[in-house]
Amino acid sequence: MEPVIQIGGLCKDYRVGFWGRRVTVLRDLTLAVQAGETFGYLGPNGAGKSTTIKLLLGLIQPTAGDGQVLGFSLGDPVARRHIGFLPENPSFYEYLTGEEFLTYCGRLLGMRRGRLREQTPALLAEVGLDRAARQQIRKYSKGMVQRLGLAQALLGDPKLLILDEPTSGLDPIGRKEVRDLILRQRAAGRTVFFSTHILPDVEMICDRVGILVGGRLVRSGSMRTLLGEELESIEVTATSIPAETLAAVERLALSPPLVQGNHVMVRLPGEAELEIALFILVGAKSRILSVVPQRRSLESIFLEANREAQA
Amino acid sequence: MSGSGRLAVLPPARISLQRLTQAVALAIAGAALAGALVTSRGLQARAVARTETAQPIFFPRAEILRPALLGFTSLAADLTWIRTVQYFGSRIEGQERFPQLYQFVDLATSLDPHFLDAYQYGGLFLVIARQYPNAIAIYEKGIAANPSAWQLPHDLGRLYFLELQDYEKAMHWWEITDRLPGRPHYIPRFLIRLQARLGNVETAMELWQQMLEHSENEAIRDIARREIRKLLGQMQQKPSPGRIR
Amino acid sequence: MRRVLTIAQMAFTETVRDKILYSILVFALAMIGSSTILVTLSVGGEGRIVRNLGLACITLFGLFIAVFIGINLVSREIERRTIFSLLSKPVRRAEFLVGKFLGLGLTLAVNLGIMAAGLMVLAWALEDHWTPRILLAIGFTFLELLILTAFAILFSTFSTPTLSAIYTLLVFVIGRLSADLMEFASQFGGPSLKATVNVLYYLLPNLAQFNLSSAVVNRLPLDPWVLTLTAIYGVLYVAGILSVAIAVFQRRDFR
Numbered sequence: 175m176e177p178v179i180q181i182g183g184l185c186k187d188y189r190v191g192f193w194g195r196r197v198t199v200l201r202d203l204t205l206a207v208q209a210g211e212t213f214g215y216l217g218p219n220g221a222g223k224s225t226t227i228k229l230l231l232g233l234i235q236p237t238a239g240d241g242q243v244l245g246f247s248l249g250d251p252v253a254r255r256h257i258g259f260l261p262e263n264p265s266f267y268e269y270l271t272g273e274e275f276l277t278y279c280g281r282l283l284g285m286r287r288g289r290l291r292e293q294t295p296a297l298l299a300e301v302g303l304d305r306a307a308r309q310q311i312r313k314y315s316k317g318m319v320q321r322l323g324l325a326q327a328l329l330g331d332p333k334l335l336i337l338d339e340p341t342s343g344l345d346p347i348g349r350k351e352v353r354d355l356i357l358r359q360r361a362a363g364r365t366v367f368f369s370t371h372i373l374p375d376v377e378m379i380c381d382r383v384g385i386l387v388g389g390r391l392v393r394s395g396s397m398r399t400l401l402g403e404e405l406e407s408i409e410v411t412a413t414s415i416p417a418e419t420l421a422a423v424e425r426l427a428l429s430p431p432l433v434q435g436n437h438v439m440v441r442l443p444g445e446a447e448l449e450i451a452l453f454i455l456v457g458a459k460s461r462i463l464s465v466v467p468q469r470r471s472l473e474s475i476f477l478e479a480n481r482e483a484q485a
Numbered sequence: 486m487s488g489s490g491r492l493a494v495l496p497p498a499r500i501s502l503q504r505l506t507q508a509v510a511l512a513i514a515g516a517a518l519a520g521a522l523v524t525s526r527g528l529q530a531r532a533v534a535r536t537e538t539a540q541p542i543f544f545p546r547a548e549i550l551r552p553a554l555l556g557f558t559s560l561a562a563d564l565t566w567i568r569t570v571q572y573f574g575s576r577i578e579g580q581e582r583f584p585q586l587y588q589f590v591d592l593a594t595s596l597d598p599h600f601l602d603a604y605q606y607g608g609l610f611l612v613i614a615r616q617y618p619n620a621i622a623i624y625e626k627g628i629a630a631n632p633s634a635w636q637l638p639h640d641l642g643r644l645y646f647l648e649l650q651d652y653e654k655a656m657h658w659w660e661i662t663d664r665l666p667g668r669p670h671y672i673p674r675f676l677i678r679l680q681a682r683l684g685n686v687e688t689a690m691e692l693w694q695q696m697l698e699h700s701e702n703e704a705i706r707d708i709a710r711r712e713i714r715k716l717l718g719q720m721q722q723k724p725s726p727g728r729i730r
Numbered sequence: 731m732r733r734v735l736t737i738a739q740m741a742f743t744e745t746v747r748d749k750i751l752y753s754i755l756v757f758a759l760a761m762i763g764s765s766t767i768l769v770t771l772s773v774g775g776e777g778r779i780v781r782n783l784g785l786a787c788i789t790l791f792g793l794f795i796a797v798f799i800g801i802n803l804v805s806r807e808i809e810r811r812t813i814f815s816l817l818s819k820p821v822r823r824a825e826f827l828v829g830k831f832l833g834l835g836l837t838l839a840v841n842l843g844i845m846a847a848g849l850m851v852l853a854w855a856l857e858d859h860w861t862p863r864i865l866l867a868i869g870f871t872f873l874e875l876l877i878l879t880a881f882a883i884l885f886s887t888f889s890t891p892t893l894s895a896i897y898t899l900l901v902f903v904i905g906r907l908s909a910d911l912m913e914f915a916s917q918f919g920g921p922s923l924k925a926t927v928n929v930l931y932y933l934l935p936n937l938a939q940f941n942l943s944s945a946v947v948n949r950l951p952l953d954p955w956v957l958t959l960t961a962i963y964g965v966l967y968v969a970g971i972l973s974v975a976i977a978v979f980q981r982r983d984f985r
Contacts, residue, residue, distance in 0.1 A: 188983075231817075233817060235983060251822050255819075261815065261818070264814070266815055267744070267812055282733055282736055282816070282821055283819055284820065552910045555906040556941045557789075558944065563778050567779070570771065597944060599950060600778070601948075
């Protein structure tokens with residue numbers, strides 16, 4: 175199966191300032207997104223995530239390299255019939271109501287009147303804007319604008335969703351709603367490509383991840399591959415530990431234990447140490463409250479990638 | 486008002502500072518505006534005094550003014566004409582001469598050479614002001630720019646006939662008028678009478694005969710008969726066919 | 731095509747909801763109405779002032795509408811980034827520009843129509859100073875304004891709103907002067923001046939020929955052949971400028 179998105183050797187330079195200094199925003203980007211997967215595009219601010227997305231949509235032209243979206247070359251308007259796009263910090267015509275705006279978008283997509291009339295209220299309800307449908311957009315809060323953006327991205331049943339910072343400006347409830355929405359799209363078989371710098375969102379829903387730092391793709395692959403199967407550490411929390419037992423456990427641990435009142439939490443390096451620690455603790459009649467294996471977090475990988483890039 | 490509740494909580498010193506600033510600001514405003522009013526009155530009085538000593542008005546040359554008007558020349562001609570009418574009307578009581586009347590009319594007609602009323606009324610005003618050479622210049626300018634307009638040679642002829650008693654010139658311009666479309670019906674009769682005035686009584690007689698025979702209008706034939714009788718009377722009084730010069 | 735019309739309709743709706751439009755319109759009608767006062771000040775030429783002032787107002791206020799609203803149409807979209815949701819749909823950039831142009835053209839037509847109606851009513855009420863040729867003059871003014879609208883759209887594809895407004899007004903001034911400039915250069919100019927003026931004359935539109943007010947007001951004969959050629963010139967010029975705008979817009983990056 176052909177990948178939904180495929181870019182190779184993509185570069186983008188800008189000329190800034192009075193003297194037209196060349197600034198390279200993207201370097202030699204090569205990336206592929208398969209059909210049906212949810213791809214998280216991560217990177218610090220200014221890494222070039224939005225630039226990549228705009229290149230995919232033909233909003234800007236690449237300096238070098240090329241790519242394909244849904245089999246069409248970058249910037250081909252026909253491809254956009256099957257793409258739903260949510261821009262970063264979206265803004266829409268203030269004088270229109272939410273409903274009018276969606277109708278306008280639908281007409282530009284070439285949707286038939288009947289289908290548009292069905293989908294519009296359904297989408298507005300799905301994003302929670304059904305009561306604000308007849309209000310002018312100028313009266314919408316930031317969160318409402320974001321949700322309207324999602325609605326217009328979903329209009330016309332696109333095969334590919336490209337979302338630039340979809341959870342920006344949303345409160346935790348809003349963020350959960352967006353994640354749920356993306357999961358629903360994934361269940362419906364759509365490909366979702368979204369950029370963000372909020373790691374938990376990616377951890378929870380993505381199949382594959384790409385990390386962009388300074389215009390270069392420094393990591394990419396499935397979550398499992400990136401994070402590895404190995405455990406980083408195991409956290410054991412226990413109470414009623416006699417002092418000698420604690421000292422013994424401490425020797426096994428990675429760092430000094432964390433004490434909060436009665437509760438003591440130790441971080442052990444691996445399963446071997448876990449066995450020994452549990453044996454000692456149970457033998458000392460301590461109460462074991464929890465054993466939590468810690469995989470490598472995305473955050474640690476992200477920070478590591480960032481550090482490498484700075485060097 | 487949401488503010489009034491909070492104000493009650495503020496210490497009294499703050500309240501009076503706010504109120505004091507307000508009061509001072511209003512006082513200054515009142516004084517300044519009153520002063521502005523007085524000054525403006527003073528300026529007005531001066532302006533009135535100044536217009537009474539007739540200041541010469543600056544007249545730009547039409548060729549230089551024209552490009553700056555960006556194509557709105559016709560409108561500019563209208564506005565100049567309105568100004569001309571005002572200029573002429575404002576001084577009519579004072580019985581002054583109108584030193585800049587010609588410049589006004591010339592500018593209006595330069596801005597729009599097809600502005601017939603400006604030539605006609607402008608010429609008329611100049612005649613009333615007894616500026617005959619200026620009037621003639623205006624009419625001739627108008628005729629050059631509008632060769633098919635009968636009104637202008639008609640008025641010029643009338644000027645020569647009535648004011649200047651120059652019957653030859655009158656005849657010249659009325660002959661031109663006669664050939665233009667739409668010219669008034671009395672022009673041919675004027676021309677015949679002019680012939681008589683100039684002493685060409687026989688020519689005049691012939692022309693009246695023609696009119697009597699060919700006109701379909703009874704009233705005109707009456708006029709023709711009367712004129713023939715008058716001329717016959719004239720001819721009988723002066724038996725020798727002399728030229729009255 | 732359907733997309734172009736959708737955009738045109740939205741552009742029209744957007745401008746109609748713009749309050750500035752109403753201020754301009756009210757002001758224009760007031761100025762046209764003021765000619766009633768001017769009529770009383772004149773003797774001779776009464777009918778002319780109504781027609782001249784009416785046509786001049788229609789031209790000037792139409793110009794304001796074309797320039798300020800025209801520039802907002804494209805510049806504001808880019809500035810406020812509302813253009814992203816548009817260009818991410820299957821809309822070609824050319825369709826966007828043409829749609830905006832048509833929408834603005836419609837707005838202009840409606841506004842000119844209202845002003846023309848006002849002028850008609852006035853002229854008819856004030857002792858019948860109306861001639862149908864006034865409509866012809868207004869028609870050519872409309873064409874002149876369409877040319878300027880195309881320029882406004884061209885400039886706003888690559889320049890800031892303020893600069894675009896200035897450039898478009900410059901085009902209006904030079905366009906109206908170009909015939910005079912040609913004459914001036916041929917009489918007084920050296921060869922380099924003549925060459926420069928020649929370039930300006932052919933590059934920028936000669937707008938003076940769209941100004942029929944003198945001929946209409948003075949009831950002079952109009953040559954239908956000349957009028958037809960002028961109309962064709964206008965249409966071709968509009969198409970040309972819009973094409974340049976489309977070409978520029980194609981290569982533009984939207985950051």
